[in-house]
Amino acid sequence: MLSVLANLSNIMIPLIIFYIVAEGLLSKVNIYEHFIKGAKDGFEVVVTIMPTLIGLMVAVGILRASGFLELIGVLTGGLTDRFGFPSELIPVTVIKLFSSSAATGLVLDLFQKYGADSYIGLVTSIMMSCTETVFYTMSVYFMAAKVTKTRFTLTGALLATLAGIAASVALASAMI
Numbered sequence: 001m002l003s004v005l006a007n008l009s010n011i012m013i014p015l016i017i018f019y020i021v022a023e024g025l026l027s028k029v030n031i032y033e034h035f036i037k038g039a040k041d042g043f044e045v046v047v048t049i050m051p052t053l054i055g056l057m058v059a060v061g062i063l064r065a066s067g068f069l070e071l072i073g074v075l076t077g078g079l080t081d082r083f084g085f086p087s088e089l090i091p092v093t094v095i096k097l098f099s100s101s102a103a104t105g106l107v108l109d110l111f112q113k114y115g116a117d118s119y120i121g122l123v124t125s126i127m128m129s130c131t132e133t134v135f136y137t138m139s140v141y142f143m144a145a146k147v148t149k150t151r152f153t154l155t156g157a158l159l160a161t162l163a164g165i166a167a168s169v170a171l172a173s174a175m176i
Contacts, residue, residue, distance in 0.1 A: 049140045056136055060095055060102040069094060084169045086120050089127065093165065100133045122172035130164030132157065 024031035063069055069091035077087025088110060096103035107124050114120040134157040142150060 045144045048144055052139050052143060053136075056098050056139070057102070060099045064091075064095070064102070064106075084173055085165065086123065088114070088120055089124055092124060093127070093131075096128065096131055097134045097161065098136055100128075100136075103128065103133075119172060119176055122175055123168050126168035126171050127165055130168050131161045132164075134158060134161060 021031060024034070072094060073087045073090035076090055080087055080090065092103050092106045092110065095106055107128060110124055111121055116125070134154070138150065138153060138157070141147075142153075
């Protein structure tokens with residue numbers, strides 16, 4: 001069964017591309033022209049979001065270098081440890097809200113210190129896949145799409161992040 005799924009996953013992207021091209025040809029649409037227009041629009045989005053991306057990266061670098069993240073971990077550790085969430089993961093959690101790549105750097109530091117198969121390593125690994133870069137996503141993509149009324153987006157995204165953290169603790173606890 002796994003080999004069937006592996007083979008299916010290997011051919012899905014080429015099948016989707018083939019389907020799009022075939023549908024375009026059958027509909028007599030200029031596929032190349034639409035592809036070029038989409039690539040141009042994508043490039044414009046990249047140029048538009050670049051200042052926001054640079055600002056987020058600088059802010060994450062400042063927080064990490066200043067030791068502020070470790071301070072947050074120390075201050076909230078007593079509360080989070082009661083729920084099975086190690087205080088060492090607070091910096092990763094905070095940074096993940098802003099930048100996944102910066103959080104990955106912190107994850108690698110945790111893996112070197114505690115090991116990837118430790119409880120901290122398991123919670124970290126699961127949490128990285130269960131949570132989203134909330135502020136990055138909202139600032140970059142909402143700005144690019146010109147969304148101005150976010151209403152409950154931040155609240156919902158933070159609740160989803162909390163659910164992802166709870167799931168990572170529960171799953172890691174079940175694995176140990």
